[in-house]
Amino acid sequence: MSQPPTYRETVAVPWYWWALGAGFAFSIFLAALRFFTPAIGLAGAVVTMLLIGLGLVAYSRTVIRVDTQGLWVGRGVLEWEWLGSATALSTEATRDRTGPGADARAWLFLRPFLDRGVEVAVVDPADRHPYWLVATRHPERLARAIEAARPARGGDSG
Numbered sequence: 001m002s003q004p005p006t007y008r009e010t011v012a013v014p015w016y017w018w019a020l021g022a023g024f025a026f027s028i029f030l031a032a033l034r035f036f037t038p039a040i041g042l043a044g045a046v047v048t049m050l051l052i053g054l055g056l057v058a059y060s061r062t063v064i065r066v067d068t069q070g071l072w073v074g075r076g077v078l079e080w081e082w083l084g085s086a087t088a089l090s091t092e093a094t095r096d097r098t099g100p101g102a103d104a105r106a107w108l109f110l111r112p113f114l115d116r117g118v119e120v121a122v123v124d125p126a127d128r129h130p131y132w133l134v135a136t137r138h139p140e141r142l143a144r145a146i147e148a149a150r151p152a153r154g155g156d157s158g
Contacts, residue, residue, distance in 0.1 A: 006145050007141065007149070011060065011135075011137075012060035017056060018056060025046075025052065029041045062109070064136060068149075071083055071146060082127065083121075083146070084122060084131075089116060089118065089139060094116050094117045106133055107122075107131070109132070110135045117133050118142045119131050119132070120132040
């Protein structure tokens, strides 16, 4: 039986993205009224909202979790053996690490509605990514969860 994750966060789009989608669908309805019947306009608005909704749901499916295997971000996993230190970043530090202070080789999980993140060092010399930068709503909690769940390293094997 596997243990439940010590940290789990679903990165969903904010509510106002849904409001913008609904507003766009309503504008389709109003524009269609100019040229078509109200039924056609309503059908266009419904189809538009369904497509927008499907896109927003798909974009909101990413789960960040820390469990016995390591750090998971969506389908990507950084196993404990290769997971280095985790540092919660402020808004300014996150902006720097995605801009002028970025390493082009880094593995990035970014969302435009999240302005803070966690930088996780990768200690695998064969991995081309020096670190993972993971956008999250709770960078301090994620970094603490990584450090708290980390298995003991090394030790004497003889």
